[in-house]
Amino acid sequence: MPLNTRSLVYLAAEFLLLCGLCFAQQNPTPETPKEEGLTNKLVDLPAEWLIGPYIPSTHPLRPLTLEQRRDVFLRQTFLTAGSYMARMFSAGVDQARGVPKEWGGGMEGYGTRFGSRYGQFVITNALQSAGNAALGYESRYDLCKCSGFWARSKHAIARNFYTYNFTEREKRSQIPLFAGAFGAGMISSVWLPGHRSAWEDGAYAALGQAAYGSGINWVSEFAIDILRKVTGKRYPTTPQ
Numbered sequence: 001m002p003l004n005t006r007s008l009v010y011l012a013a014e015f016l017l018l019c020g021l022c023f024a025q026q027n028p029t030p031e032t033p034k035e036e037g038l039t040n041k042l043v044d045l046p047a048e049w050l051i052g053p054y055i056p057s058t059h060p061l062r063p064l065t066l067e068q069r070r071d072v073f074l075r076q077t078f079l080t081a082g083s084y085m086a087r088m089f090s091a092g093v094d095q096a097r098g099v100p101k102e103w104g105g106g107m108e109g110y111g112t113r114f115g116s117r118y119g120q121f122v123i124t125n126a127l128q129s130a131g132n133a134a135l136g137y138e139s140r141y142d143l144c145k146c147s148g149f150w151a152r153s154k155h156a157i158a159r160n161f162y163t164y165n166f167t168e169r170e171k172r173s174q175i176p177l178f179a180g181a182f183g184a185g186m187i188s189s190v191w192l193p194g195h196r197s198a199w200e201d202g203a204y205a206a207l208g209q210a211a212y213g214s215g216i217n218w219v220s221e222f223a224i225d226i227l228r229k230v231t232g233k234r235y236p237t238t239p240q
Contacts, residue, residue, distance in 0.1 A: 045227075047223065047224055048075065049080065049081055050080070050082055050223055051080065051082050051141070051219070051220040051223050052075055052076045052080040052082060052083065052140075052141070052220070053071075053072045053075050053076060053140045054141045054142065054220060055140055055141070055142035056143055057142075057144060057145045060168075061142060061164060061168035061169075062168060063166055063168060064138070064139070064140075066133065069132070069139065072129070072139055073125060073126070073129040073139075076125055076139075077121070077122055077125045082219070082220070082223075083121065086121075086212065086216055087114055087117040087118045087121055088114060090117050090208075090212065091110060091113040091114040091116075091117045092110070094113045094117070095109060095110050095113055100194060102193035102194060103193070116188065116191065116192065119191075120184045120185065120187075120188045120205065121184075123180075123184035123187055123188075124177075124180045124181050124184040124205075125180065126180070127176070127179065127180030127183050127184065128177050128179075128180035129176075130176075131175070131176025131179060131180060132176045134176075135165070135172075136165055137163050137164065137166075137172060137176060138163045138164040138168060139163075141159060141217060141220050142159070143220075143221060143224075152221050152222070153218060153221070155221065156214070156218040156220070156221040157217065157218065159217050160177075160209075160210065160213040160214045160217050161173065161174055161210075162174055163177075177209065178206050178209055178210075181206045181208070181209035182202040182203070182205060182206045183202065185198075185201045185202035185204060185205025185206065185208075186198040186199065186201060186202035186205075188205070189202075
């Protein structure tokens with residue numbers, strides 16, 4: 001039976017919830033009754049588990065300490081459901097395109113593609129975080145202080161190409177982000193099959209960051225609004 005839009009929304013929400021619960025090992029909570037329902041569970045799910053460390057629109061931007069930068073890196077790279085979902089999506093695109101063809105199809109081929117995408121992401125984030133720390137650049141996404149769909153969408157896409165320096169007010173080009181993507185693309189040519197050009201793989205990775213990064217920012221910008229819609233405006237239970 002084909003799924004309608006409402007069913008797809010709830011399936012996606014269920015997946016987000018399961019991903020978030022997988023990362024909730026630090027403060028385990030008592031098991032809730034099954035009849036509590038999905039929406040009752042979603043209202044207690046921290047947004048950071050879904051979109052990673054971010055700056056709410058009502059909060060000022062403040063410089064990060066080195067310890068905070070390390071925490072942001074670990075959360076962005078390993079403790080955010082969105083990081084895995086984005087790599088699952090890109091691996092699915094690779095699977096549909098059949099690239100690299102040497103990895104074949106099926107779950108084995110998909111698993112190899114996902115591992116490759118995620119490994120490349122880890123390298124990208126490591127290089128980006130190191131560059132941001134060296135330059136004093138902001139590494140978190142800040143929700144737009146504006147209102148309106150198009151204004152917020154414009155902010156989300158633009159933030160993929162600029163960030164803030166140590167003043168948290170002056171804008172700077174996202175050089176560490178795209179340099180990290182380029183470097184990770186070059187490194188990935190080591191494990192990708194076939195005759196590869198490291199420079200070409202790096203260029204494709206940087207172009208991919210321009211596309212995927214804008215999409216990820218857009219999802220992050222509206223993720224809380226979507227969850228509020230799904231939970232009948234009860235999300236989140238604590239002020240952002």
